[in-house]
Amino acid sequence: MPKVITFGEVLMRLCPPAQGRFVQSDCFNVLYAGSEANAAASLSILGVSSEHVTCLPDNELGRAASMQSKQCGVCTDHVVYKEGRLGLYFLESGASIRSPKIIYDRFDSAFANLDADAFDWEEIMEGAEWFHWSGITPAISQSAADACRNAIATARKKGLKVSGDINYRRNLWQYGKTARDIMPELIEMCDLLVAGITDFENCLGISDATLEATCIKAAKQYPNIKKVATTNRGTVDSSHQSISGVLWNGKGILESRKYDLNPIVDRVGSGDAFMAGIIYGYVNKMNDQQTIDFATAACALKHTVEGDVNRVSVSEIEAVIKGENVGKLLR
Amino acid sequence: MPKVITFGEVLMRLCPPAQGRFVQSDCFNVLYAGSEANAAASLSILGVSSEHVTCLPDNELGRAASMQSKQCGVCTDHVVYKEGRLGLYFLESGASIRSPKIIYDRFDSAFANLDADAFDWEEIMEGAEWFHWSGITPAISQSAADACRNAIATARKKGLKVSGDINYRRNLWQYGKTARDIMPELIEMCDLLVAGITDFENCLGISDATLEATCIKAAKQYPNIKKVATTNRGTVDSSHQSISGVLWNGKGILESRKYDLNPIVDRVGSGDAFMAGIIYGYVNKMNDQQTIDFATAACALKHTVEGDVNRVSVSEIEAVIKGENVGKLLR
Amino acid sequence: MPKVITFGEVLMRLCPPAQGRFVQSDCFNVLYAGSEANAAASLSILGVSSEHVTCLPDNELGRAASMQSKQCGVCTDHVVYKEGRLGLYFLESGASIRSPKIIYDRFDSAFANLDADAFDWEEIMEGAEWFHWSGITPAISQSAADACRNAIATARKKGLKVSGDINYRRNLWQYGKTARDIMPELIEMCDLLVAGITDFENCLGISDATLEATCIKAAKQYPNIKKVATTNRGTVDSSHQSISGVLWNGKGILESRKYDLNPIVDRVGSGDAFMAGIIYGYVNKMNDQQTIDFATAACALKHTVEGDVNRVSVSEIEAVIKGENVGKLLR
Amino acid sequence: MPKVITFGEVLMRLCPPAQGRFVQSDCFNVLYAGSEANAAASLSILGVSSEHVTCLPDNELGRAASMQSKQCGVCTDHVVYKEGRLGLYFLESGASIRSPKIIYDRFDSAFANLDADAFDWEEIMEGAEWFHWSGITPAISQSAADACRNAIATARKKGLKVSGDINYRRNLWQYGKTARDIMPELIEMCDLLVAGITDFENCLGISDATLEATCIKAAKQYPNIKKVATTNRGTVDSSHQSISGVLWNGKGILESRKYDLNPIVDRVGSGDAFMAGIIYGYVNKMNDQQTIDFATAACALKHTVEGDVNRVSVSEIEAVIKGENVGKLLR
C-alpha cells in the first residue's frame, strides 16, 4: 500500500555524455525524469512505498518512462496513457566557469493535454499518508492545474498530509493564467511547502525581508501551512558549490550543516532529493531538526549521483550527517 | 554558386545504438536529418554545389542541425532561425524478423510555424540550376505549403529544373488540407518526380495498372512532367532486402540492375540518396539509363552507411555499377 | 494480483560488447537474468501480471537484480535477501562459424544457500493462476530443490496450473543428487512441460523414438501431464538459425511455422520467451495451435532482441505470425 | 565574404578518452585541429566570417579534416589537396599531479610538402579585413615558410590587418633554418602579435626584463607592430590553473581579470581561443581593454570545452566577463 502519492509530468532527459556541448555530441544519454517522479523514486529507494501518477503517451517512449519509475520501485498502477508526445528536456552539463544549460521542449505533451477527470483520486489515495505535488504541474496547462487541484482537495479530504514544492518558473506559465491566479488555492490546502522568498512573492504576492518573516506572513493567510523548508546554495562555479538546508516549523528557523560539494557530478534533481528527504523524515516521525538534517544530506549526496534520481541509501545519508566514512574506501 | 537548392524541414534523429530497443537503451545516437537536406548533403558529397533552405529554432539544437549540413558542405546562408522547437524522430533499427520503427515528434516545430514570406526566393535561386522539394513539406502546415509553392513558382519563373519527391504520408496531413487539395498545384510545376503508383493516386487521383500507364496519364494532365523515377524494394526481412530503380522518360521504362543488400546497416535516407543520384545524373548531363543506374547504385550503397546522409563518393558508386571491387579490401 | 508466479535464481550476466572475445574486452555489458525471471519479465511485458520469487544477496548487486525485474513490471514483493554472493555467468557471443560460449560462476550463491522455509507459498500464491519453475532450480542445491517442491506442491493444492521447463543440464547437479532422484516427484505435479526427448530420458528414464511416443509414455506414468511443448532449432552457424515449435496436447503433435533467423542478435533467453509464450497463450484462453504459434513467434522474435528478456509486444508477435510488416519500416 | 583569413596546417588529434593513458586505451577520440584553423573556427562560431587556407592530403582523412572546419562554418574553398599524409598528434590528458602529454607525428605531411605557389592569395584575400598566421607554419618547411611569407605580403599589400601568433617551438625547426633566419621578415609585416618575452628572444633576439620593455624595443625595430598580447597562466596542477590576459597597446600594459579554472576539461587550443578573441575584439571595434577582456574570457571558457575549438557564444563570454550566471543552471 503506497504511503506517498506524487503527481506530475515525466520528461525524457537527453544529455551529452561527460561535459560535452550539444553541438559536438553525437550521442545523448537518455533517462526519464520529473520533479515529483524523482521524489517518488527517491522515497522508494529510501524504503518508503510510493506511487507516481502521471499521464504518458501511449507509445514505447511513454512505456520507457514508466519502466524507469518501476525500476526504482515506484508503483505506476494509475498512470494514464493517451495519444500525444512525451515532453523532453536537453541538459548540457557545465564545468568550472561554464554554466549548465537546459533547453525545454515540453509544450503540448500528452501530460499537458491530460483529461482532468481521468484520475480516480479517491481510489488512488485510499490508505495513503502523504500527497506531494509541485508548482510545475499547474503551470503546464489548465487541465493539469485542474487535475492537481482535484488531487490536493481529495488528499485533504481523506486526511493525507499535503506537500507542495513551489518551484516557480516564469516561462512555464503559458496557457493564459498566472501563478497568482492558480497557486493560492492550491497552496492553501498544503501542510508543508518547499519554497524560498521569491516563490512566495511570485505565487502569493507575499514577501518580507527574511524567510522567517515571509513564512509567518504566509502562515497567517494560509493557516494550513505548518512547515516551510528550502535550501541555500553557495556557488563558486559549476563544479564547486555548497548546500545547506533551512526549515521553518512555525516556531523558528532550524538549520542544517553546510556541505561543500566539489566536484558536482549532477545537480539536477537535488531539490527533489531534498523534498524526498523532508517527506522521509516526517513519514518516519523524525523531529524537525532530524528532518532538515536528513533532507539536506540527501540533497548534498544527490549532487554526487548521475541522473535526476537520488540513488543513495538511508545509511549513506546517515553517514554523511555524522561525517563518517567521507572519502573512505568502504570494503 | 550553388547549383541545386533544396527546401524542407530538418529533424533531430534519436536512435538507440546497435540494434537496441527504445525501452532498453540509456543513450541514443543523435544526428540531424530531413528528406531534402539529406539530398542536398548527398549532392554536396558527390561534388555538386548545393544549398539547403529551412527554418530552424534559434537555439543550440537548431545550430547543431545546420552545422551538420555545413559539415557536408551544404550552404546554409539562407536558413531562417526563429523561436520554437526542433522536430524530432526516434528510430529503432530492426534486425532479421523484427521491423524497424519510427516515432515522430515533429508537430508544432519552428519549421511548421515558419513565416512563408521569410524566404527571398529570388535571391536564393539566383544562378541556380535545380530546385528540389518533397511532399513532406506541404503536408506539415499551411505556411510550409505556401513557402513551398512560392519556392517552386520562383524556380519555374527563373528557369530552374524542378524535382519533387512525392513521398505521400497520410498521417502528416493534419492542418485541415489533404494532399489532393495542395499537391496538384505543386506537381503541375515539376519537371521530374520521384513517385510510385500510390503516390499518384493519393496526390492526384490518377492511377493505372502499371507505373508506365500511370505516368502517361499524369503527364497528359500535367505536361511539365518529363520524367518519373522510383525504386522497387524486395524484402526478405529487416536485414536482407534488394533494391532496383525504374525511370519513365516519356518514351518508356528504363530499369537498373537489382542490388542484393545483406546486411542492411541503415535504410533510412535511401530514397533521398536515390533522389540525389537522379539530380546528380541530370546536372552532369548523363543520359536516362546512366542516371537511373547511378541513382540506384547510390541508393543501394546508402543502405550500407549509418545515418540519413549517403556518405559515398562518385567513384564508389561507379565501382558498384560496374560490379568492381565489391567486397575487395581496397588498400 | 499476479496471475503467474515464477521461482528461480537470478544471475548477473556479463558479456563483452558486440562480438568481442573475453580476452580482448575491457568492458562487459551487465544485466540480470534467470530462466524463470526471464519468463516472468516476458509475461509482464506481454501484459500478464507476474511475480518472480527468488533469493538474492543483501547488497547492491542483489538489489540491482531485483530492480531489473521491477523495471519489466514484475512484482518482487516476496524476494528474500540474505548474506551471500550473486551467481554470475559470462557470455561470449559467437559469430558465423565461431560458437557462443558461457562460463558459469554460480556455485555457492545466496540462492543456492537459501532457507527452504523462507517462502510463504500459501500467501505468495493466493489468487494466482499459474506457477512456473524450471529444472535448473532443483539442480542447484538441496534447499533449492526443497523450496521448489514446496512451491509446486502448494501450487497444486491451491489449484494453480503448474508448468515446468525441464532444461536438463548435467553439470549443474553437484550436490550429491541426480536429476532422476529429484525430478520425478516434481514433474509428477506438473500440468505442462517444456521438454525434449533427452530431457525425459535424463530426468525420468523414459524415452522413445519420437517426441509424441515419449510424451505418451510419460503421460501414462505421470497422468497430470496434459501438454508438452518444445522447439526445434536448425543451425547453419552462430549467426544463422531457424526455429519452429511443437506441442503435444494429449491427442497429437501440433506444429508451428518455421522462422529463418539471420542474423541472430542474441539467442540466450529464447527458450524462456517460448515458455512465456506458452503460458501467455493458455492464460489468455488460446487454443493449442494458437498457443504454439504464439510461443514460437515470441521465441523467434527473442533472437532479434539483445538481452535475456523478450522485449516485444503482443502486436509484434501477432504480426510475425501473420507474416505482416516483416522488414517494413513502421512509422 | 570572409573577413578573416587564416593559414596553417591541420592535424588529426588522437586522444585517449577520459583521463586514460596511451598504453591503456583501446580507442582514441578523433578530431582535426591546427592553431590557425582553431582560431578561424572560433571566429566563425562567434559570428565573424572566416576562411581557413591549408593543404590537405587528397584522401578521406584530408576531407574529414576540412569537413570539421566546414561544420564550424569556416570557408574551405581554397584548400589545396595533394598526395601525402595528414600530420597527427597524440594527446594524453593529465589529471591532478600528472601532466598532459603530446606526441607529434607531423613531419613530411602534405602541408609540409605544399607547393608555395599553389595559393592565389590575391584572390583569396579579395575583400577580406584580417589575415592571421602563426609561428608554427614557417617552422614546418621551406615551402610552408614561403607560402606564409607570400600570404603576409599580399595581405599587407591589400591593406588587411595582419596578426601573428609567434608560438615558438624549438623542436619544430628541422629543415635547416632557424626562427631567427625566417621570423624577422614575417614579423616585420605584422600589426599585432601574440607573443611572450621568450618568443621575442627566440625569434628576434630581442629581450628585456618586462613584457612592456620588450615590446617597446621590438616596436622600435619593427614599427608596424602596434599591439602585443599574451596570457599569463598560473598552475596548481594539471586540473587546476588560472589564466589572465595582458595587452600592450603602444602606450602601456592593460590587464584582464584572472580566472580560476578547476577542473580544466581541455586546455589545448586555449591560446587559439585567445587569439580569436583578440581578432574578434578589433574586427568589432572594441577598444583595447574590451578586447583583452573579451579574449581572456574566451580563453578561460575554452578550458571548459573538450576539443581544440572554442565552442562558446558571444553571450557566454560576456556573461563570464561580468561574472554573471557562473555556475547557475540556465533554463
Next chain:
Amino acid sequence: MPKVITFGEVLMRLCPPAQGRFVQSDCFNVLYAGSEANAAASLSILGVSSEHVTCLPDNELGRAASMQSKQCGVCTDHVVYKEGRLGLYFLESGASIRSPKIIYDRFDSAFANLDADAFDWEEIMEGAEWFHWSGITPAISQSAADACRNAIATARKKGLKVSGDINYRRNLWQYGKTARDIMPELIEMCDLLVAGITDFENCLGISDATLEATCIKAAKQYPNIKKVATTNRGTVDSSHQSISGVLWNGKGILESRKYDLNPIVDRVGSGDAFMAGIIYGYVNKMNDQQTIDFATAACALKHTVEGDVNRVSVSEIEAVIKGENVGKLLR
C-alpha cells in the same frame, strides 16, 4: 631473469564507468588485479624484471587475467591453472562526499583452493633478488597460507630479500585461523614491512603510541625486520585527498613530501604502487630517503591513473619529486 618475485591472488575487477553506481550501470569496466600482481606490474613498467606467481582458473577468464600481467611485462611462466572460479571484486568509484565502495566476491576461488605443493619455489626463485607477499594471501585459505609460508621460507633460504605488505583485513580471515595464528611466523622471516600501527596490533599483538615506538618493539621481537614503511592519507572527501610517506629504517623515521591530490582518478592500487616504489628504490640501491621519496611520489601519481596498476614511468616519478612540470603540457 626476474629480479623480483611476487605471489598472490588475481581478481577480476568490475567497475561502473565514470562515477556511476552499481544499480544504474549497464556495463562494467573490466580489468584484473591483485595487490602483489599490481606491485609486480608496477615494477616491470618501472624497468625492474618481475614475475608473478599465482593460481588461476583454467578457462578464458584465468587466461585473460594472466594476459594482463603479461601485457605489463610480468613473467607468468609459473602460474598454475586449475579448475575453479576467478575471484571478483566490484568497485564503485565515489565522488565528492560519496564514498567509493568495494563488494568482494572472492571466496572459494581457484586460488583459495590451490595445492600448496604446486609451486616449485626453488626453481622459481633461482637467481632472483627479492620476494614480495602480502597479508591478503595467508588470510584466504590454509593452502594459500601454506604456499605463502613455503615461498617466504625458500626465499629466505636462497638469500632473497623478503618484503611483506601486511594489509590486515578482518573480514578475509574466514577459514578458522586468525591473523595472530598465522602472521607472526611469516612476518618473522621478512626484511621489510609495509605496515601501520594497527597492522602490528592485529597481526602481532604489538602496539605503541607512535609508529616508531611500535617498530622498535616489533624489531626487538622480530629481529629480521630492518625497515617499515607506510603512507599517511589526509582525506577531504572522495575526490580530494593528500598522501605522504613514512619510513622507519631502524634508526628513526624519514618522511616524504605531502602530495595534494585533486581530483583523484582512481585510488585503488595506490598502496601497491607505494610498495613497488619501495622495492624499486632498494633494488636500485637508493638510500632510505630517496626510497621513501620515490615510493611516495609513485603512490601519489597512481591516484591519477585509472586501474589498479601504476602506469607511470621513472622519469614521471622523478619529475613529481622535484616538482618539475606539474601541470605543464609536455610536447
Next chain:
Amino acid sequence: MPKVITFGEVLMRLCPPAQGRFVQSDCFNVLYAGSEANAAASLSILGVSSEHVTCLPDNELGRAASMQSKQCGVCTDHVVYKEGRLGLYFLESGASIRSPKIIYDRFDSAFANLDADAFDWEEIMEGAEWFHWSGITPAISQSAADACRNAIATARKKGLKVSGDINYRRNLWQYGKTARDIMPELIEMCDLLVAGITDFENCLGISDATLEATCIKAAKQYPNIKKVATTNRGTVDSSHQSISGVLWNGKGILESRKYDLNPIVDRVGSGDAFMAGIIYGYVNKMNDQQTIDFATAACALKHTVEGDVNRVSVSEIEAVIKGENVGKLLR
C-alpha cells in the same frame, strides 16, 4: 625458449567503430598489428612459444605496440627502440556491397629507418626452430631488406626452417628497388612459402597456368622450396565470403574444406592466421593434409574475431575442422 622467431614492422591500426566511415567517426578503435607480429601472436595463443623482433619508436606508442605483443605471450626481448615515428594504418570496415578500405601512413617510420646491424640474429635465433618473414619487410626500405636478409641467412645457417609470406604489394616498393631486385635472394633461402600465382610472377618472374605448375617451376629454380600454401577466397560481398586452403607439397596439391563466412567480423589478419596455422602444423609434426586443414580452419575462424590477431584456441580450430559445435551454445 622461443621456437618461432618472426621479424617485421608493427603499425598502429585505427578503425572507426562498427561500420562507420572515416568522415563520420569521432573515435577510432586502436590496436597494434603487423603481418609477422600477428603470426607470432597467433602462434603464442595456440601454445607455440614465439618471439617477435622489430624496431619501434622510443615513446609510449612504441611501448604500447610491444605491450600488445606481450599480452599475447610473444617474447619482445630483442625489440630495438629508436627515435622516429610509429607507422599507422587506418581501416574502414565495409558492409554488404560497400568495400573495406585501408589508408596506409607508414613511410619514414622508426622501422623503415632501422639500423640493419642492430639485431644480433645469432643470439636471437639460438635454440629456435623456425624463422618467419613476409614480403612486406624488404619492400619498406633498404635497411629493412638488409636486416631481413641477414635474419634469413642466419636462420638458414643455424638450421631453422624458414617461411616467407610473399604478400606482394606494388605500392610499398618506394625506395628505388623492385621486388624482383630483392626478393629472389630471400626466397631462395626459404623452405616454405605462402604465395599465389601472381606473387611468383611479381617477385620471381615465374608464372604458369596453375598454382601447381608455377610451384614446380619455382622449385626447380629455387630448390630449397619444399612447400607452397595459399588460400582461395570466394567473394559475395564485404560481409559474405568463403575461404579454402591449398598446399603444394612437392608431390601435388592438397586442398582443405571450403568455409562459408557470413557475416565477416574482421578479415584483416586472416592471411597471418593462415600462416600461423601452417607453422603450427609443421612445428607440431602434422602431416600436409592436417596442416592445410588446420591452417585453413584457423584462417576461417579469424574472420569472426575483431582485430588482426587470431584469438582462437586449438580446440576451437579442431572443432571447426570436424564441423562440431558450429553455432552451438557452449556452456
